[in-house]
Amino acid sequence: MIRINSLNLYYLNFPLKNNIITSFGVMKNRPSLILELKDNFNNSGYGEVWCNFPSDAANYRFNIFKNIFVNKLKDLEIDDPLKTISIFDKIKIVFIQSGDLGTYNNIVAAIDCAIWDLFSKNKKLPLYKFINNNSKNNIQSYASGINPGEALKKIEEARSVGIDSFKVKIGFNNNLDINLLNLLKENIKKNENLMFDVNQGWNLHNVKKYLLILQKYKTFWIEEPISASSTNEDYNSLSNLNNINIALGENINNINDFDYYFSNNKFNYIQPDITKFGGISLIFNLSKKYNPKKIWLHFLGSGVGLLTSAHVMAAINPEGKLETDINENLLRTKIFDTELKVIEGKFNLNNNFGIGMKLNKEIIKKYLIKSFTN
Numbered sequence: 001m002i003r004i005n006s007l008n009l010y011y012l013n014f015p016l017k018n019n020i021i022t023s024f025g026v027m028k029n030r031p032s033l034i035l036e037l038k039d040n041f042n043n044s045g046y047g048e049v050w051c052n053f054p055s056d057a058a059n060y061r062f063n064i065f066k067n068i069f070v071n072k073l074k075d076l077e078i079d080d081p082l083k084t085i086s087i088f089d090k091i092k093i094v095f096i097q098s099g100d101l102g103t104y105n106n107i108v109a110a111i112d113c114a115i116w117d118l119f120s121k122n123k124k125l126p127l128y129k130f131i132n133n134n135s136k137n138n139i140q141s142y143a144s145g146i147n148p149g150e151a152l153k154k155i156e157e158a159r160s161v162g163i164d165s166f167k168v169k170i171g172f173n174n175n176l177d178i179n180l181l182n183l184l185k186e187n188i189k190k191n192e193n194l195m196f197d198v199n200q201g202w203n204l205h206n207v208k209k210y211l212l213i214l215q216k217y218k219t220f221w222i223e224e225p226i227s228a229s230s231t232n233e234d235y236n237s238l239s240n241l242n243n244i245n246i247a248l249g250e251n252i253n254n255i256n257d258f259d260y261y262f263s264n265n266k267f268n269y270i271q272p273d274i275t276k277f278g279g280i281s282l283i284f285n286l287s288k289k290y291n292p293k294k295i296w297l298h299f300l301g302s303g304v305g306l307l308t309s310a311h312v313m314a315a316i317n318p319e320g321k322l323e324t325d326i327n328e329n330l331l332r333t334k335i336f337d338t339e340l341k342v343i344e345g346k347f348n349l350n351n352n353f354g355i356g357m358k359l360n361k362e363i364i365k366k367y368l369i370k371s372f373t374n
């Protein structure tokens with residue numbers, strides 16, 4: 001049993017020199033909401049609230065957390081991290097009523113991760129060992145966040161730290177850039193993998209035509225080719241079109257859809273995000289119910305969510321690869337006392353308890369927009 005004694009919430013913002021472009025908009029900075037829960041054993045547990053967009057997402061979630069969740073957390077006693085999600089069922093009604101379940105899911109996911117971190121610290125185990133006693137202590141990384149205009153440059157950067165798999169954004173303006181495909185085909189080595197992320201950019205009218213063209217290129221997977229709100233049947237029809245793997249999951253926010261895709265053997269790469277929906281508890285449960293090799297966690301936020309995701313992947317799918325943003329973001333690489341680095345293509349996890357690192361107070365101070373303590 002642990003009891004939450006106090007908490008800090010940090011709203012941080014890292015301004016970008018080069019914008020990140022997606023098919024649905026441009027990111028000019030990288031916001032981050034970091035939750036620190038302190039328990040009665042004086043441990044700190046960390047979680048991250050997903051808040052990438054729209055531009056006011058972090059500020060809005062900061063206020064919602066402060067005004068609605070804090071009272072529920074203070075003096076909370078919990079005997080099992082798997083019970084975290086259900087603690088907030090009463091609050092959930094407000095968000096169902098307002099049609100804003102995304103915010104609710106993002107905040108509860110962060111709390112869940114922080115509580116898993118606290119429990120592993122109390123058990124005096126690294127998080128990966130707490131999740132799976134036979135866990136490996138490292139995980140391969142693949143490079144993500146690659147804009148088409150700088151694909152070769154970013155691939156070269158990723159290669160320089162031993163990464164052999166790269167995910168490039170395509171699908172802008174409901175199009176398929178054949179010149180880019182040819183350029184990549186010429187430059188990708190035999191032992192390397194190429195993934196494409198359409199970010200929901202194609203419609204049902206064009207997608208089949210594009211997938212048929214793509215089968216001429218060596219493709220590890222195509223991610224979210226059509227809207228994530230498409231029916232399961234629409235996604236299923238794409239998976240049956242040819243042998244290209246369709247990947248999705250970062251925008252799935254209900255158990256039924258996860259059940260559908262995990263139990264469908266045409267889908268081999270499912271990408272939940274522990275900071276968006278369900279936290280570690282969801283992944284733990286899915287990994288017990290289904291083939292954990294299908295779980296390739298999505299992640300594109302700060303170091304807290306990335307390091308936590310690395311522990312989870314090492315514990316449940318050690319042969320998989322963890323999505324790793326290749327663009328500069330000091331809130332990813334330097335948010336802890338030790339720099340988060342990919343070495344020889346992977347993250348090595350230390351033997352310290354929990355996620356194994358402490359927040360770097362200098363970086364927090366430098367990029368802080370506001371914080372809240374209770």
Ligand SMILES: [Mg+2]
Nearest residue numbers: 197199223250
């Ligand atoms: Mg994606």
